[in-house]
Amino acid sequence: MAVELHPYNHGFEWTSVRGPFRRITQAQADSFNRRGFFVLEDALDSEMIARAVDAIRPWEAKVEASLRAAPGRRMFIAEAEGISFTVHLVKRSQVLRELSAAPVFVDLCRDLIGPDVRLYWDQAVYKKPEYEKPFPWHQDNGYTYVEPQAYLTCWVALTDATERNGCPWVVPGGHLRGTLKHHLSELGWVCRDEDGPEALAAPVRAGGAVVFSSLMPHRTGPNLTQEVRQAYILQYAPDGARVVESNAPCNAPDRQYFVVRGGARVAPPPL
Ligand SMILES: O=C(O)CCC(=O)C(=O)O
Structure with missing residues (x-):
């Protein structure tokens, strides 16, 4: 499938991650380098999942209420009774703040x-x-073009994510050319219209994470079930990353705090 690059993307080269690793296996590192992703099962235990779900509930309810009151029951790519995005929860919940710097994510960041x-x-x-x-x-x-282009997304399943309820799909190897050209649609920014034969579903059990590069083309499918599919997405960038259009550093003290500094875990500043 022919791909066009994002206009800001010049001369991108993927830098492979190399060990020694603290958390990931060599096979997961190879998958991240060659395919751009891997699935990490059991990143969170059932108690951590329950605490995260409880912490998210009141804020997601407020977002859903605003969507129901909005013209057309939509705001940008969110839709009442469809899909909600509850952002910057670490500014509101100590539980989620601590989760963002849990050992599993800190190890993934170091690796x-x-x-x-x-x-x-x-x-x-x-x-x-x-x-x-x-x-x-x-x-x-x-969505927001950041340099360096490659940062890390942990798509954490709070409920089982399956092909029936909208698990992520990925394009193995699709990260290697850097950021692709996107166009805006009613449902979000788009870099690819069709799945193509190489697209792969990445189902993951509750508590697991699909760990991928910010350069991995991904989508999620419809939710054909009677239950809410719940995910919490945590993204991490190297210190010094900047938003290209504004030249703003990604270091807002209330939510873009260090989780690793000089190789050591850093506790988030208290709320
Ligand atoms: O979780 C989803 O359904 C889509 C979210 C997503 O891909 C994203 O936020 O980048």
Whole structure:
């Protein structure tokens, strides 16, 4: 499938991650380098999942209420009784703040980014029952173009994510050319129209994470079930990352704090 590059993307070369690794296996590192992703089962135990779900609930309910009151019951790519995005939860919940710097994520940051890493973004994405719209193919760096282009996304399943309820799909190897050209649609930014034969579903059990590069083209399917598909997305970037359009550093003290500094875990500043 022919791909066009994002206009800001010149001369991108993928830098392979190399060991020694603290958390990931060599096979997971190879998958991250060659395919751009891997699935990490059991990143969270059942108690951590329950605490995260409880912490997200009141804020997601407020987002859903605002969507129901909005013109057309939509705001940008969110839709009442369809898909909600509850962003920057680490600014509101001590539980989620601590989760963002839990040992599993800190180890992933050290293994896959380096010794100086900040939280870049966090959001809960809930897909409501019988919501038949897909979330289209995109790369995370296609939303807000950041340099360095390659940062880390942990798509954490709070409920089992299956092909029936909208698990992520990925394009193995699709990260290697850097950020692709995107166009805006009603459902979100789009870098690819069709699945193509190489697209792969990445189902993951509750508590597991699909760990991928910000350059991995991914989409999620419709939710054909009667239950809400719940995910919490944590993204991490190397210290010094900047948003290209504004030249703003990604270091907002209230939510883009260090989780690893000089190779050591850093506790988030208290709320
Ligand atoms: O979780 C979803 O359904 C889509 C979310 C997503 O791909 C994203 O936030 O980049």
